[in-house]
Amino acid sequence: MTERTTAPNPTAAMLVIGDEILSGRTRDSNMHHLARELTLRGIELRESRVVSDDHEAIIGAVRALSAAHDHVFTSGGIGPTHDDITAEAVAEAMGAPIGIRDDARGILAAHYAARGVELNAARLRMARIPEGAELIDNPVSAAPGFSLRNVHVMAGVPRIFEAMLAGLLPKIPGGRPVLSQSFRIERGEGDVAEPLADLAKAHPTLAIGSYPFSENGVTGTNIVIRGADGAEIEAALVALSEQFPA
Amino acid sequence: MTERTTAPNPTAAMLVIGDEILSGRTRDSNMHHLARELTLRGIELRESRVVSDDHEAIIGAVRALSAAHDHVFTSGGIGPTHDDITAEAVAEAMGAPIGIRDDARGILAAHYAARGVELNAARLRMARIPEGAELIDNPVSAAPGFSLRNVHVMAGVPRIFEAMLAGLLPKIPGGRPVLSQSFRIERGEGDVAEPLADLAKAHPTLAIGSYPFSENGVTGTNIVIRGADGAEIEAALVALSEQFPA
Incomplete structure (x- = not known):
C-alpha cells in the first residue's frame, strides 16, 4: 500500500494581460482552460488577475503572484507590436536582463525563411527572451513563450496559448488529483x-x-x-x- | 461650446469570488458583462481578480483594490450557505461592523412571506449588511447586495448580478465615453x-x-x-x- 503523501499540492496563479479584455471587446477564455487543466493535474489555481497593457501594472502583478504561488501562468502581450510589452515587464519584475536570444532568433529565422517572409525588426522582437529563461514551444506560429523561474509566459491567442500549455504542463510536477x-x-x-x-x-x-x-x-x-x-x-x-x- | 473637461475618467476594478471559477467547474461571465457596461459609461476597468472562498484572500484583494481604484465591483459569495463569506470579509476589510440589519430583514421577510417560505436562520444570514452600507436592489430573488463606500457587493449568479448592476450603475457618476x-x-x-x-x-x-x-x-x-x-x-x-x- 502506498503511503499517503502529506505534501500540499502545488499552487498557481494566472495573469491575463490585455486592454481588450478589460474594455469588454474580447472575452478571455484562457483562464477557464488553464483552470481545468491544472485541476486535472492536482495543481491548485488560487488566484487569477487581468491587468492592462501597462508596464508597471504587469510588474506589480508578476512580483506579487510569483512570490505567493509555486507557479504563475501569463497570457497575452508577446507579439511583435508596440503594445506587446509582457516579456520586458516580466524580465524587469524578476530582475533578469533581456535581449534577442540566438536560440529564439534561430526558430523565427527558420520559420519565416520556409515561408518566404522577411524576419524584420518587428518580428525579431519576438526573439527577446530573458537571460536564464527556458523557451516554451509554439507549434502554431513558432514565436516561443518562456519560463523564467516560476513564471510561464505564453501567447494570448487561445489556440496558441492552449498549444503552448499542452507542451509545458508535462514538465511541471503535479499534485494529488483533486x-x-x-x-x-x-x-x-x-x-x-x-x-x-x-x-x-x-x-x-x-x-x-x-x-x-x-x-x-x-x-x-x-x-x-x-x-x-x-x-x-x-x-x-x-x-x-x-x-x-x- | 462646452469646454472639454480634463478630469480623468473614474477607474474601477472587479473582484470575482468563487472556488468554482478557479477549479474550472464554472466559467465566469460577470467580468465580461461588467467590462462592457463600464466602457459604455466612461468608467475604466483597470484590473480584475478572481480569488477563492477564503476570508483572508478576499480581505487582501478588497483592501488593495479599493485603495487603488475609484470603484470595486464584487460578484459571488453572498448567499445563505456556509461558503458565502463575502459580506463578512468585505466588512472586515473596510473596518465596518456587520450584523442583521432591519431594512434587509424586512425585504427578505416580505419576499418569503409572500411565497409561504420560512425565513430561517440560513436565509436570515442574507440580511447581514455592514453598518453604513447602502443596499443594492435585487429584483430577481430579493436578497440585497450593498455598497460600502467604494465597494459594491453583488451576487454571483449572472442574471442576479446583471440585474443588480443595472440598478446600481445609474447612481455612479460616469466619465467621458471611450x-x-x-x-x-x-x-x-x-x-x-x-x-x-x-x-x-x-x-x-x-x-x-x-x-x-x-x-x-x-x-x-x-x-x-x-x-x-x-x-x-x-x-x-x-x-x-x-x-x-x-
Whole structure:
C-alpha cells in the first residue's frame, strides 16, 4: 500500500494581460482552460488577475503572484507590436536582463525563411527572451513563450496559448488529483444551508460548495464536494443523500 | 461650446469570488458583462481578480483594490450557505461592523412571506449588511447586495448580478465615453508593427491595440483605436488607411 503523501499540492496563479479584455471587446477564455487543466493535474489555481497593457501594472502583478504561488501562468502581450510589452515587464519584475536570444532568433529565422517572409525588426522582437529563461514551444506560429523561474509566459491567442500549455504542463510536477462529486437537490439554498454547514464542519478536509440553479421552473441547489480523499468524499455524499433523498 | 473637461475618467476594478471559477467547474461571465457596461459609461476597468472562498484572500484583494481604484465591483459569495463569506470579509476589510440589519430583514421577510417560505436562520444570514452600507436592489430573488463606500457587493449568479448592476450603475457618476474604431488589415502583425508603433507615438492620447486573426485561410490584424477624442481617432484612422489601402 502506498503511503499517503502529506505534501500540499502545488499552487498557481494566472495573469491575463490585455486592454481588450478589460474594455469588454474580447472575452478571455484562457483562464477557464488553464483552470481545468491544472485541476486535472492536482495543481491548485488560487488566484487569477487581468491587468492592462501597462508596464508597471504587469510588474506589480508578476512580483506579487510569483512570490505567493509555486507557479504563475501569463497570457497575452508577446507579439511583435508596440503594445506587446509582457516579456520586458516580466524580465524587469524578476530582475533578469533581456535581449534577442540566438536560440529564439534561430526558430523565427527558420520559420519565416520556409515561408518566404522577411524576419524584420518587428518580428525579431519576438526573439527577446530573458537571460536564464527556458523557451516554451509554439507549434502554431513558432514565436516561443518562456519560463523564467516560476513564471510561464505564453501567447494570448487561445489556440496558441492552449498549444503552448499542452507542451509545458508535462514538465511541471503535479499534485494529488483533486476529486470531485456533485449532488443535485431540488430545494433552495436556504433549505440546504444548515445541513450543509454541519457537513462541512464534519469534513474539514473537504471543500463543499453550493450553487443554486433555476431551470424549467425547478429551483434547486447543486452541491459540489471536492478533496483528495475519495473515501471521505463518498462518506459525505452518503450523509447528504440520507438527508435529501431523491 | 462646452469646454472639454480634463478630469480623468473614474477607474474601477472587479473582484470575482468563487472556488468554482478557479477549479474550472464554472466559467465566469460577470467580468465580461461588467467590462462592457463600464466602457459604455466612461468608467475604466483597470484590473480584475478572481480569488477563492477564503476570508483572508478576499480581505487582501478588497483592501488593495479599493485603495487603488475609484470603484470595486464584487460578484459571488453572498448567499445563505456556509461558503458565502463575502459580506463578512468585505466588512472586515473596510473596518465596518456587520450584523442583521432591519431594512434587509424586512425585504427578505416580505419576499418569503409572500411565497409561504420560512425565513430561517440560513436565509436570515442574507440580511447581514455592514453598518453604513447602502443596499443594492435585487429584483430577481430579493436578497440585497450593498455598497460600502467604494465597494459594491453583488451576487454571483449572472442574471442576479446583471440585474443588480443595472440598478446600481445609474447612481455612479460616469466619465467621458471611450470611443473606439476598428480597422481590418489583411497583413500579419509582423508587417503592420512598425507603422503602428509610429502611429502610437504620433497619437499618445490614443490606445492603439493590435489583434491578429486567421480565418478562412486569411491571416490579418485587427487594429482597435480607442480614446476620448473622436477627431483624433479619425485622424489616426485616416493615416492608417493611407498606409494600408483596402
